Amino acid sequence: MTTRLVQVTERAPAPDTGRLALGLAGGLLLAYAGLLAAALVPTAAGLLVAAVAVAALEVAGTLRAPFVGWAAGRIGLGAQWRGLLRAVAVLTFLVRTDAPRSWFVIAVAGLLALAALRAAGAALAEVVHRARKMPVLSRGLDLGRLRVPRALPPALGRHTDTTLGCPDVALSAGAAVAVLAGSPGPLVAGAVVAAALVLAGVGALAYAAVAMRRLSRARLRAAIGKALATAAPEVAVHFGSGPDTLYQLEMWVETLERLDVSVLLILRDRETFRHLGPTTLPVLCVEHSTVLMELPLPHLRVAMYVSHAVSNLHLLRRRGVRHVFVGHGDSDKPVTTNPFLKAYDEVWVSGPAARERFAAAGIGVDPARVVEIGRPQLDEVAGRRDVSAAGHRVPGRLTVLYTPTWEGYGDEPGQTSLGAGGRELLERLLAEGDVRVLYRPHPLAGTRDPAVARAHREIVTLLGDRRVRRPASPARLAVPRDDLDVVTAPATTSRVEEVTAQAAWAGARLADRPGPPVHLVVPGPDFNLYACFAAADVLVSDVSSVITDFLAGGRPYAVTNPAGLPEEEFGVRYPSCRGGYVLGADGADGADGADGAGGAGGAGLDRLLAAGRGQADPAAAERATLRAELLGPAEPPALERMRKAVAGS
Structure with missing residues (x-):
């Protein structure tokens, strides 16, 4: 039995x-x-x-x-x-x-x-x-004549x-x-x-x-298998985490739509499947490992991973596929040197700094398996930034973007400046009469440490609780009542179209206006980070990938030192601070009492604001050098380098 x-x-x-x-x-x-x-x-x-x-x-x-x-x-x-x-x-x-x-x-x-x-x-x-x-769900795949009954209304469902x-x-x-x-x-x-x-x-x-009763699991799987054979995806992007970290995948969707090969998104969580934004890419939701391993994907050549989810192992077992880790941003955080990187055939990074980071960490990643592709997301952003920012400045006023990170997974304390002095930092900025603040915290900030959550609430109150309402997409999928409804909902909007429309929408709402400065709390991850870049003159951030992306614009930035490390140690451990000004968590000068400016020397917050106002900017030269180290060369464009990496040449 x-x-x-x-x-x-x-x-x-x-x-x-x-x-x-x-x-x-x-x-x-x-x-x-x-x-x-x-x-x-x-x-x-x-x-x-x-x-x-x-x-x-x-x-x-x-x-x-x-x-x-x-x-x-x-x-x-x-x-x-x-x-x-x-x-x-x-x-x-x-x-x-x-x-x-x-x-x-x-x-x-x-x-x-x-x-x-x-x-x-x-x-x-x-x-x-x-x-x-159902054991497998799809979106954006033509399932032919398969009829999927509509879900019950919420009152009964x-x-x-x-x-x-x-x-x-x-x-x-x-x-x-x-x-x-x-x-x-x-x-x-x-x-x-x-x-x-x-x-x-x-x-x-x-x-x-x-x-x-007319729709069996076997019929749906057969229809999806037939649709996959027609789509013939050569690249699959695996995402095994939940909706709270969906931004890690979302940042790649626009770039993936621009590749010249067929791409398939594979999600492992139903709620994530429902929350994924518009895209013309086909999407699968497969919860169980056995179902994933049985998927007919004969044309698959490359599998990409944006995080180190445990469920990555289920796809890593597939033979004859080049398994590539692309991550979700370049930074000096400890998570970027996770020893699990050795599990992948290749690790694609933005620039030579990441290669050096792996060698310094001694995690055993073969340098020959590290491929530099730049940050393809920034190719289009650079073109949009100047357009969206034009005409949205108030003479004599400085817009400061503050983007604290979250607490992390506990692998290293003192990663976020929020609990250590975020409120004091904001008070220093607000004391400057010509400064407007845009506050955009990490989506997970405050999820692990109550002190960080409390500091976030205090900052929101300090800024007058003025929140930018979440942007509405120009066209969304038909509103689904449950997971199975998503299968038949047509993808009417590409991510490229949505991002372009939202960039214009956000540019107008983040723009400065004459009169007293209006400080804003910008929600994430729904609100595009690059739209915040377009509206900002300078950046204040914790050590994170936000710094690397902001470098593409060449503007001044400051890096907080929440743990209070000595300046020399901080600079060695986090090279991305070299092109900016180092602040204490509360905005005070530098590191552990030092005068506080990365590789450029200086006086912390005052120097940052002076650089933003067009005065002396001693970190400018180092910033240009650091940009090349973190993002690689400007030519060829990063998207072209990624296409070449996909082709394997």
Whole structure:
């Protein structure tokens, strides 16, 4: 006898302890208490009001604070138990009002019918959910005549318990009105209305379950396999992380669309699959390693990896493919010299500095396997930067872009300046009357250290909580209701088109305006980092790939030293600081009391601001040299070098 194991995973809603969530949770608790109290007193008007309040708060909590309902279920107060409380309230009310026995029979019959219908609905919802959970999903592939049924509307697809549970408010209301009127008619009507509403939902679920019988896992996999054979991708880009780090892949999509070979994106997480922005590239979502290894990819020559996700191993096992690590930016962070780099056939870097970094770290990467391709993303950015920045300056004012990084994975402390002195740094900048600040923190800042999260909130408050609203894409995919809906949604916008449109959109909103300086909090990763470069005169950043990318524009920058390392040690450990000015985490001069300016000598923040104002800039020459070391030569363009590397010549 063989045992079949089925892995079932549950993704919990994001924890939410904000005012709205706490208010809804408290309101729902009070509403249920009021419902039971009205049944015990008894008061018909009170029961009617409490029943309506309970239903309204159940719906509001489901839509606006899903974590509340999820958490309630985990502590034994799930939708089924709350439904039982509502039923107990109705029966208690009828008993306490000495209602005729026939009324009691009507109420019990109605409640039992509702319970049976809800059970059937829950079973059908589970059948539909499992039927739509396919082992492989695609986007941007022509699946021919394969028909994929549309997902259920969210009311039934994601909020089944609430949709099938709340109609019993009609029964509660009917009981209250029946007592007030002295007639069983309202009670019967309430029971019929409640049952009819739930029956309609169950019918829709049954129809969806029958429709899904026409689409089997085998048929979908066969259609995707046929589509892959037609697309014949020669390059696959593997991304095994979750949506929180999707920016690591997103930064490459525009460049990948510009390659002259067929490219396939392979994602390993369903939520990431849903969050990926517009692209004309075909996309696969494959969660399980066995399914990935069975994919028919006979034309695949190159597999690229943008991070060291554990699931990279599943594709690295494929023979006859050149496995290449491209990363997600060049920096002096410890993560860039991860010993796992030895697992890849080649490591593609932006410039000779990365090659030297590997040798200094002694991680065993063969220099012959390191290929310098530059930063293809910056080819187009350089052309857009001058256009978007033109006409958006206010004479006599300096725009400073502050881009602190996050805490990191704990491999080295003191990576971010936020907790160490970010607020003090911003206060120093704001004290300058001619300075405007753009604040764009790393997307993961504050996710590991509460002190960093607190510093971020303080800075947002300090800047007046003026946030640039997230940019809207000119054209998005049809809004999917679930993962399977994405399979049939056409890709109507390329990443190239979206980035171009968003660059113009962002340029207008980040532009400076006459009058008092307006400081802005710029959200990431949705808001293009390069649009921030276009609006900035100077940069203040922690050690990160942001510095390398900003170097392409040749403008002054400063690097923070949150750990307070001695200046000489800081310069040796982080060569990217040589073209800028070294600051303490709080904006004070230099490193460990030194006078603080990378390889150029100087006085930290004052020197940076002076350089931005067009005064003395002693780091300029070193910055030009460092640009060549980090990004490689300007010619040929980085995109051409990447195309050559893909071709393997």
